[in-house]
Amino acid sequence: MDYNPSIFKAYDIRGLVGKDFDDAFCEALGRAFVVHTGAKVIVAGRDMRGSSPGYFAALTRGMMRQGADVIDIGMVSTPMFYFAVSDYDLHDAGIMVTASHNPSEYNGFKMVHGDAMPIGKGSGMEELKALVENGEFPDAKEGTLVQTDIVPDYLERLFALVPADSIGKLKVVVDAGNGMGGVILPKIFEALPQAEVHRLYWEPDGTFPNHEANPLKTETLADLQAKIKEVGADIGIALDGDSDRIGLVDEKGEIVRADQIIAMLAHVLLPGNAGDAVTYNVSCGNVAPEEIKASGGTPVMTPTGHALIKPILRKNGGLFGGELSGHFYFREFFSAENTDYVMLLALQLLSRQGKPLSELVAPFRRYAHSGELNFKVADAKAKMAAIQEKYAPEAASVTDIDGLRLDFGDWWCSIRASNTEPLLRLNLEAATRDAMEKKKEELVSLITA
Secondary structure, three states: OOOOHHHEOOOOEEEEEOOOEOHHHHHHHHHHHHHHHOOOEEEEEEOOOOOHHHHHHHHHHHHHHOOOEEEEEEEOOHHHHHHHHHOOOOOOEEEEEOOOOOOOOEEEEEEEEOOOOEOOOOOOHHHHHHHHHHOOOOOOOOOOEEEOOOHHHHHHHHHHHOOHHHOOOOEEEEEOOOOOHHHHHHHHHHOOOOOEEEEEOOOOOOOOOOOOOOOOOHHHHHHHHHHHHHHOOOEEEEEOOOOOOEEEEOOOOOEEOHHHHHHHHHHHHOOOOOOOEEEEEOOOOOHHHHHHHHOOOEEEEEOOOHHHHHHHHHHOOOOEEEOOOOOEEEHHHOOEEOHHHHHHHHHHHHHHHOOOHHHHHHHHOOOEEOOOEEEOOOOHHHHHHHHHHHHHHHOOEEEOOOOEEEEOOOEEEEEEEOOOOOOEEEEEEEOOHHHHHHHHHHHHHHHHO
16 A cells, blocks of 8 residues: 555545545545444435546545445536435435545545535544554455445425426526536536526536636636626526536626625525524625624634635534635535525525625625735744744734634635645735735745845
């Protein structure tokens, strides 16, 4: 077995294909997963990457060797995977072969318990790593593998929440980025013949031939923005590689930031759920907590990352939550992500309001946000310490649940080390564009010095 121990990340397992792990590792991981979870029935899915079928075969072989029965749900998006694990009482755990939005040379594994709660740092990842490294597993009677199509049940669940007839004659552009959204999007829009949908890159292709499937990067939205203007669309939708992150673009081609989507969803979902918790991560702007409160909810700030957010959402009985990267979590989906639900809610809102998306979002664009800025630095902790030393004495509040967030009343900044890449991430916001740019220049100078 050949593998790089650093592939065990905070949220998942992820590394370079053929370099950081091999088939033998995948089989050992499968066995370790069964031992750690004690699962008898495991849901297994995969994405469209060229390396995924081979890794999937080795992984499921290991799980069966260790005595588990495997439910093979085939190529699915991450939201479909979470649904398949959590919506059926029979299923004890789930594992999916995917590297999310990472480039084609990467692959990896997302792992959850039967209730869709993630296995990550502090919630089982260390124990899994130890089991794999030990490499000794008890004998077991070999399990079976059954292929199952969960698409009909998944669609039934989506349209029970957002009835197809609640969506009107909209013109929609959807860019799947050659990711896993392309598996379910045709089925969703078959049920919405009244909507005129324009397809961009719906063919699943693990080489990502058109652009990186990462809606957080504004440059990946260029084709979507151009198509919106070309066809006069009401809304543009972008998905990442495994379809667990979503980006929205209005009819003018302007990006709707994820914290603005949280604000919009708060007004849609909180009526009738007064007092319920809604989470937002440390990188989100003040519009998120302000609009959660205005809609009758209780805002709860969280660290970044699905493995950390989902338990917080579940503990607080939260209605939904989001983060600046475009992940959105819903109680209706066991506190897991569901981008298809976000898309349908947005289409339903446009249909009911009869107003352009830009007009609906305009009240939430009242602050100047920098967007996420990333820096490669030799010592992230030292940079954060320098920023804290200079700015913390003047701050109205200091939050350290995820890196460092400093709030000053008229502006704030968040600095944190990435859990998935060797980067320091900076977000800041101010009341005006000029004030934001001034503070950004100060902070960037300090980080890059």
